[in-house]
Amino acid sequence: MTTPDLRQDQRMDEIMAVLLRSGVSLAAGLVLIGGIVYLSRHDLPAINYRVFQGEPQELRTVSGILREAATVHGRGLIQLGLLVLIATPVARVLFSVVAFLYERDWTYVAITVIVLALLCYSLFGGGGL
Amino acid sequence: MNTLEFTLLVGMGSLLAGFLGSLTGLGGGVVIVPMLTLLFHVDIRYAIGAALVSVIATSSGAAAAYVKEGYSNVRVGMFLEIATTVGALVGAAVALHLHVSVIAIIFGLALIYSAFSSLREKSEHKIDVAPDRIATWLRMDSSYPTPEGMAPYHVRGVPLGFALMFGAGVLSGLLGIGSGAVKVLAMDQAMKLPFKVSTTTSNFMIGVTAAASAGIYLSRGYIDPGIAMPVMLGVLGGSLVGARILAGATVRTLRLVFGVVIGFLAVEMIYNGFAGKM
Numbered sequence: 585m586t587t588p589d590l591r592q593d594q595r596m597d598e599i600m601a602v603l604l605r606s607g608v609s610l611a612a613g614l615v616l617i618g619g620i621v622y623l624s625r626h627d628l629p630a631i632n633y634r635v636f637q638g639e640p641q642e643l644r645t646v647s648g649i650l651r652e653a654a655t656v657h658g659r660g661l662i663q664l665g666l667l668v669l670i671a672t673p674v675a676r677v678l679f680s681v682v683a684f685l686y687e688r689d690w691t692y693v694a695i696t697v698i699v700l701a702l703l704c705y706s707l708f709g710g711g712g713l
Numbered sequence: 714m715n716t717l718e719f720t721l722l723v724g725m726g727s728l729l730a731g732f733l734g735s736l737t738g739l740g741g742g743v744v745i746v747p748m749l750t751l752l753f754h755v756d757i758r759y760a761i762g763a764a765l766v767s768v769i770a771t772s773s774g775a776a777a778a779y780v781k782e783g784y785s786n787v788r789v790g791m792f793l794e795i796a797t798t799v800g801a802l803v804g805a806a807v808a809l810h811l812h813v814s815v816i817a818i819i820f821g822l823a824l825i826y827s828a829f830s831s832l833r834e835k836s837e838h839k840i841d842v843a844p845d846r847i848a849t850w851l852r853m854d855s856s857y858p859t860p861e862g863m864a865p866y867h868v869r870g871v872p873l874g875f876a877l878m879f880g881a882g883v884l885s886g887l888l889g890i891g892s893g894a895v896k897v898l899a900m901d902q903a904m905k906l907p908f909k910v911s912t913t914t915s916n917f918m919i920g921v922t923a924a925a926s927a928g929i930y931l932s933r934g935y936i937d938p939g940i941a942m943p944v945m946l947g948v949l950g951g952s953l954v955g956a957r958i959l960a961g962a963t964v965r966t967l968r969l970v971f972g973v974v975i976g977f978l979a980v981e982m983i984y985n986g987f988a989g990k991m
Binding site: 594597600601602604605607608611612615616618619622623633634635636638639640641643644645658659660662663666667669670671672673674676677689691692695696698699702703705706707708 | 716717720753754755756758759766769770772773774776777778780783787788791792794795798799801802805851852920921923924925926927928929931932933934935936937938939940941942943945946949
């Protein structure tokens with residue numbers, strides 16, 4: 585077993601930091617734009633959040649949210665931003681898989697692939713739980 | 714209250730929560746659920762969904778800074794994320810079947826714990842810890858920056874840490890919090906990592922844990938854009954401002970005040986849970 589190259593690790597850390605920051609910024613931007621659209625078009629007097637109803641189907645799934653956001657609906661755009669936000673840690677794990685592959689650290693390739701699979705299961709198949 | 718008023722008030726509350734959470738190190742997510750349920754009478758499931766989203770935002774933002782400074786132990790974090798994500802999936806699945814009163818009571822207890830643990834004294838320097846077989850095999854031993862240069866450290870207690878992390882994941886999925894307090898307990902106490910490494914690695918992990926639960930909450934329809942929007946933007950904005958302010962002597966007092974507020978909210982949540990008012 586080789587010791588990981590410290591300089592290499594540092595470069596990976598820097599790319600990871602950029603990745604995280606851009607994901608959060610993109611998500612915040614989408615949510616902000618969606619929020620402005622949502623508030624400017626919304627003229628309902630009040631919403632009752634006291635009673636739980638659950639979101640409609642088109643705001644629950646990845647494909648539904650993409651369709652809703654494409655029509656520039658405020659709620660759809662906000663939900664797209666939230667989806668980007670949830671995807672940011674997933675992208676970070678995906679990046680770690682690549683980084684460990686590059687280092688030929690097979691133990692950690694396996695570990696990160698397991699984490700990635702669990703996250704994908706939650707995002708795409710979690711509704712069935 | 715109309716939609717605009719609701720959005721502005723929730724946004725301002727979240728801004729304050731994010732600001733105090735980042736300044737005291739307790740995280741803004743813990744007060745979001747009590748704020749939404751007790752003050753705005755939002756259903757606890759919507760509140761948890763919104764809190765999870767804000768937790769991902771602040772954790773990812775902060776992790777970006779810490780990873781760069783070289784404090785967080787990426788290997789320890791990645792290995793333990795198996796435990797936290799499985800736990801988060803279990804917690805989120807259980808939350809769908811529990812009565813909201815039960816969730817409120819568990820939430821209150823978790824709040825009390827996190828308030829207490831933040832007041833605990835922290836010792837940064839550990840007596841030399843001997844290498845451990847599992848940790849060595851997983852190449853977890855590392856070093857971290859100190860004023861005297863890079864200090865190497867050994868990792869211990871991997872199985873116990875792993876088990877505690879599963880618990881942290883369950884709480885996170887059940888309550889929509891980052892459960893940073895339990896994560897730090899697992900790494901600082903069970904695995905003997907230096908405190909600064911524990912807190913930053915915990916932060917690094919929180920985003921992944923919360924994302925695992927958030928996927929389930931989203932597909933179950935528990936994440937409402939009208940609530941999540943002001944909460945996410947508010948907490949994120951508040952935590953960014955909080956991180957820019959230098960930690961001074963006032964932080965101690967502030968942490969005490971925030972701890973008392975959290976304790977009060979906890980009692981209220983537990984009371985409402987037992988009274989069936991959730």
